[in-house]
Amino acid sequence: MGKSVLVIGSTCVDVIIRIDHLPRTEENLHPKGQQVRMGGCAYNVANIVGRGGADTVFVTPVGLQGLFGPYLLPTLQSQPWCRPVVLKDVENGCCYCLVEASGERTFISVHGTEYTFSSDWMIPYENKRFDYTYVCGFEIEEESGEALSAWLEKSVSGTLMYAPGPHGAGIPRERTERLFRLRPILHLNEAEAMHMGEDDALLKAMRNLHRQTQNAVIVTLGPDGAMVLDGQEEPLHLPALPVPRVADTIGAGDAHAGAVLLALSRGRKLPDAVAFANRVAAQVVAQAGATLEDDQILFS
Secondary structure, eight states: OOOOEEEEEOOOEEEEOOSSSSOOOOOOOOOOEEEEEOOHHHHHHHHHHHTTTTTEEEEEEEETTTTHHHHHHHHHSSSSEEEEEEEEEEEOOOEEEEEEETSSSEEEEEGGGGGOOOOGGGGGTOOOOOOOOEEEEEHHTTTTHHHHHHHHHOOOOOOEEEEETTTTTSSSHHHHHHHHTTTOOEEEEHHHHHHHTTOOSHHHHHHHHHHHSSSSEEOOOOOGGEEEESSSSSSSEEEOOSSSSOOOTTTHHEEEEEEEEHHHHHHOOOOHHHHHHHHHHHHHHHHHSSSGGGOOOOOO
């Protein structure tokens, strides 16, 4: 029997716009195409864990005002692991994903109710113990992040995975310290790790973070794979799977975090879990958008 996973956080619409390069002031560009996809950091994580067959609960607020919530809700309601909290009088945001010819992406995020939190939403699950809980920094930095931090302190009974994200170092220090006292597994990219770890040398930054959390620090390195520091003196490097062509990098880090959780829920050791996550991330960057389908998440 696998272990259970709780994911709390955002679902939004990704509007993917493909361009040769980022625009300059007063430049006129003609995009090569656009797509509308399901997105949001927490949704991308939950999509991997839930579709991968883990015992998953994904709690996500959805605002029905405006264009985006009504687009998202039917898909969320169709997935047994999704638990959308429907809020009728507020709007969902969206993320404009500008994808350059190289596949690299730049995000313009319009935040709505998807990043908010209320402890009332968690009442249906107060008697369920989760082995793993995932949150990211976008929810923690919001005004309701105070309530989310307090709920985590009171309710997390298993292992917390925390992905601070690009704004992690700017989150109020008191909130970060509260989360770190819960001894989370940290999941970051290289720039985020050095920023939060307050050192331009990655290894030193990882050691600084590990000292504060007393748990594993996972750093994704794009085409170079990932590094894991889990108490040993030197981090373990897990190489990436080669990708013939990068379609875009949207959601690759989120999918990586979700795949780590999926593998851990199946009893895999952390190095094996990160190696599996590298393979899943390679699948994500080889296709457009962040969402893999059920038959693409091959646990092996």
